[in-house]
């Protein structure tokens with residue numbers, strides 16, 4: 001047992017700070033007691049004087065693939081980025097996939113995350129080895145994760161009506177060569193992944209990640225739905241992320257993407273929308289009625305110019321909302337503190353009266369309990385008796401806490417990750433004195449630099465090809481109404 005004493009503890013619901021000692025047994029919070037009331041004989045004592053304890057953060061949307069692609073892009077919208085995916089995340093060896101996932105998990109841990117929803121993409125098909133490498137990376141760092149192989153049976157060029165035809169030859173034929181795998185193969189690959197899964201699902205679990213509705217045939221989506229039901233899996237999809245996507249729905253299906261997913265009976269409490277920038281009231285009602293979640297990823301939505309998702313209207317409709325960073329190719333750090341802050345600030349430039357703005361407490365809930373619910377984990381996200389011991393120790397001598405007026409406000413509006421001193425996940429320290437314990441970061445740095453140089457060379461030709469496509473994609477996608 002561990003006795004953590006001397007801390008100010010961020011309480012659930014009120015998010016008020018209270019001086020309490022925390023007793024941890026195994027992976028669970030056994031009790032919260034008045035300071036000094038338990039001596040802790042025979043227990044490991046952790047002195048947390050001058051520290052605040054908050055529940056570990058949950059990142060609602062991320063891509064393990066993207067961590068070697070950070071910093072590559074500026075002034076790319078989503079469609080331009082999708083054009084660049086083959087070179088920015090291409091030619092990865094199994095070791096590269098493991099390295100990319102480990103880098104991301106280590107960065108998240110260092111910045112106070114204890115869990116992430118990860119849509120991990122492999123082209124043309126997900127593999128048992130690739131998924132195992134990502135799951136092992138999360139396990140090594142000590143995070144919880146819900147990992148969804150990102151799958152589709154239509155390429156970007158096939159998914160957007162008229163896009164391929166907007167390309168001159170030979171670009172058109174060349175672009176169409178990189179087709180997605182037939183859906184039977186993707187489903188078969190997912191079945192193999194599920195059969196081979198060796199991690200404890202209370203910590204690291206598989207899910208399904210049909211990439212984007214119109215990138216998937218109806219038949220494929222029905223198969224994903226049935227596979228998810230058969231195995232009790234969650235599902236995450238990018239839905240209504242860019243304006244183009246919202247325009248595509250009525251063009252392809254005659255109604256919105258969410259209405260289409262509802263028609264296919266995909267929406268359920270295990271369903272999580274990534275982004276949801278362009279949802280209508282009707283879409284929000286459908287998601288709420290199904291008990292679904294949305295991961296609100298404000299940093300990525302801003303960087304890609306996708307728009308501002310309306311978190312307040314999601315909450316008002318009754319949707320469970322998480323906050324996420326998205327992958328580092330589209331928002332270049334994995335800082336859930338920043339995602340919380342942006343969620344608050346962006347709600348203030350929508351059409352809401354001041355009293356409806358997303359508060360620090362709304363954001364804290366979304367980044368903890370709301371996130372855990374979206375990932376399908378229970379009893380995670382509160383510092384409460386019987387809940388998992390997933391704790392972030394904040395150093396109150398970090399100057400953004402001096403003086404300490406309101407801990408919740410100062411975390412959401414002031415914390416940038418530099419105040420994170422230790423992180424405990426499931427009763428075990430995964431970050432101590434600002435060091436990620438499960439990995440050798442200097443070794444990761446060397447490996448990342450080697451991979452960067454090798455992959456830059458290996459993808460040079462694909463990059464040059466994408467460069468030729470960009471002007472056509474840019475013109476076509478901004479012209480579509």
Ligand SMILES: [Zn+2]
Pocket residue numbers: 061062063119238274326327
């Ligand atoms: Zn994404």
